[in-house]
Amino acid sequence: MNSYFDFSLKAMPLEQALHWGRDYLAGLGVEEPEREALLLLSAALNVEPMMLRLADKRQDVATEVYFQYLKRRGQKEPFAYITGYKGFWSLNFKVNPSTLIPRPETELLIETVLKKIPHREEPLRVLDIGTGTGCILLSVLSEYCRATGLGTDISEAVIALATENAHINHLHARSRFMVTEGVREITENFDVVFSNPPYIPTKDIVHLMPDVRLYEPMTALDGGDEGMDMYKNLFLGLKNIVKPEGIGFFEIGVGQECQVITLAEKSGWQIMDVVDDLSGIPRVISFQHQRKGD
Numbered sequence: 001m002n003s004y005f006d007f008s009l010k011a012m013p014l015e016q017a018l019h020w021g022r023d024y025l026a027g028l029g030v031e032e033p034e035r036e037a038l039l040l041l042s043a044a045l046n047v048e049p050m051m052l053r054l055a056d057k058r059q060d061v062a063t064e065v066y067f068q069y070l071k072r073r074g075q076k077e078p079f080a081y082i083t084g085y086k087g088f089w090s091l092n093f094k095v096n097p098s099t100l101i102p103r104p105e106t107e108l109l110i111e112t113v114l115k116k117i118p119h120r121e122e123p124l125r126v127l128d129i130g131t132g133t134g135c136i137l138l139s140v141l142s143e144y145c146r147a148t149g150l151g152t153d154i155s156e157a158v159i160a161l162a163t164e165n166a167h168i169n170h171l172h173a174r175s176r177f178m179v180t181e182g183v184r185e186i187t188e189n190f191d192v193v194f195s196n197p198p199y200i201p202t203k204d205i206v207h208l209m210p211d212v213r214l215y216e217p218m219t220a221l222d223g224g225d226e227g228m229d230m231y232k233n234l235f236l237g238l239k240n241i242v243k244p245e246g247i248g249f250f251e252i253g254v255g256q257e258c259q260v261i262t263l264a265e266k267s268g269w270q271i272m273d274v275v276d277d278l279s280g281i282p283r284v285i286s287f288q289h290q291r292k293g294d
Contacts, residue, residue, distance in 0.1 A: 134162030
C-alpha cells in the first residue's frame with residue numbers, strides 16, 4: 001500500500017476520510033467500497049450514515065478508530081464483526097466471532113412461519129436449535145406477542161450472546177437459552193421448532209468466501225461429508241419433542257432439497273412445503289408428523 005494512506009493521522013476532513021476509505025478498500029477487492037467506507041466511518045464516530053451525508057465535508061473528523069476498522073475490513077474480516085452489530089428482521093443483534101452472522105436469506109424462515117401460523121396471538125411454545133445470536137427465535141417472538149421460546153446451542157459463549165440479545169431487544173421475559181447439543185436434555189414439547197443448522201459439505205468449506213471461511217465459526221458451517229449430519233440427528237431427535245399438531249421449519253442449502261426431504265420422510269415426517277428464496281433456490285422446508293394412512 002502506498003504512502004497515500006497515512007494511518008498515523010488522527011484527524012482529517014470528512015471528504016478526504018471517505019475518499020481514503022473508498023480507495024483503500026477498493027484496492028483490496030472489497031465490494032461496494034464507497035458504501036462500506038461510509039458505514040465504517042459512521043460506526044467509528046457513532047453517528048448515523050445520513051448525518052455524514054448531510055455534514056459539511058470540510059470539517060475534520062477523528063480517524064483513529066476508523067483506520068482500525070478499515071484495516072480489519074481490508075483483511076476480509078466481516079463488516080458485522082467490526083461494528084459488533086447486525087440487523088435482522090426488525091431487530092438489531094450483537095454479534096461476535098463465536099456466532100454465525102445473521103443472513104438476509106434466513107429471514108425467509110421467519111416469513112414462512114408467519115404464513116403457516118397467521119394468528120399472531122397464539123400462545124406458542126417455540127424451540128430454536130443452534131440459536132447462535134438468537135436472531136430467529138427472538139424475531140419470531142417479536143411477531144407473536146404471547147409466544148415463549150427456548151434457544152439452544154453448544155457453546156457457553158454463544159448462549160451468553162443470545163441472552164444479551166434478548167435483553168437488548170426487550171424479549172428476555174419470554175425467552176430462555178441453554179447449552180446442549182442438538183435436542184439432548186430437552187424434555188419439553190413445542191408447537192413450533194426451527195433451525196438453521198450447519199449444512200455446508202466439508203469438502204466445500206475451502207471454496208467459501210474468505211470473510212466467511214477465515215472468520216466465522218466452523219461449527220456453524222460444516223455439515224459433514226454431505227452437509228446432512230445435523231438434519232439426520234434432528235429429524236430423529238425431534239419425534240418426541242414436536243407436539244402432535246406441531247410444525248418444524250428448517251433452512252436448507254443449495255441443491256439439498258431432495259436429500260433433506262428423503263431424510264424427513266424416512267424419519268416419519270410429512271413435508272408441508274418447500275419455499276424458494278428470491279433467487280429461486282429452495283431455502284426453507286416446513287414439516288409435520290406423518291398422519292396415519294399417509
